[in-house]
Amino acid sequence: IPLLCRALAMSKRPLLLFASPWTAPAWMRSNGDVRGKGTLKGKAGDKYHKTWANYFIKFLDEYAKRNVTFWAVTAQNEPLAGLLTPPQAPTIAFTAAQQRDFIAQDLGPALARSPHRTQLLMLDDQRINLPHWAKVVLGNATAARYVAGLAVHWYLDAIVPPGCSLEATHKLFPDHFLLYTEACTGFFTFR
Numbered sequence: 001i002p003l004l005c006r007a008l009a010m011s012k013r014p015l016l017l018f019a020s021p022w023t024a025p026a027w028m029r030s031n032g033d034v035r036g037k038g039t040l041k042g043k044a045g046d047k048y049h050k051t052w053a054n055y056f057i058k059f060l061d062e063y064a065k066r067n068v069t070f071w072a073v074t075a076q077n078e079p080l081a082g083l084l085t086p087p088q089a090p091t092i093a094f095t096a097a098q099q100r101d102f103i104a105q106d107l108g109p110a111l112a113r114s115p116h117r118t119q120l121l122m123l124d125d126q127r128i129n130l131p132h133w134a135k136v137v138l139g140n141a142t143a144a145r146y147v148a149g150l151a152v153h154w155y156l157d158a159i160v161p162p163g164c165s166l167e168a169t170h171k172l173f174p175d176h177f178l179l180y181t182e183a184c185t186g187f188f189t190f191r
Helices: 002-010 048-065 096-113 132-138 143-146 162-172
Strands: 072-074 118-127 147-152 175-181
Touching: 048 096, 072 147, 096 118, 096 132, 096 143, 118 132, 118 175, 132 143, 132 147, 132 162, 143 147, 162 175
Parallel strands: 072 118, 118 147, 147 175
Antiparallel strands: none
């Protein structure tokens, strides 16, 4: 927080920050651990999903008390990695339908009721999942109403051309922006 405050103070223009969660607390997860393969317990609309959505609001509240606001949050960082993750990695698995329902029933309404003007991004995973993921989430009018844009990662970009993923998604949902939110070099050890 002190570094963010220094950066915000030094910037000549507003900084747009976004946050993306890795995992819920162990007591909310199906495997009882913050690491490894697991989902949120229960299903959208239940106490676990509502509590997880409220964690987002509490996070935003606490940062706001320290004069740090977030332009956006993502519903989950790499939701499909939760199905493939190494045993020590913290993540929550979501299918597109589970993310849609969480957004429509829990996270979207919680953000809308909050005092924060933070936007919501969906997916936050490999663009290879597009346009399917967008069709599932944004094809639902309730979920689409809460989502401002799609967050994508670039690690598997060589597998699928941008026309089949980004362009196709933009044509289907032109009112929702596409934003690369995570990338690095050296991801593949053989390169």
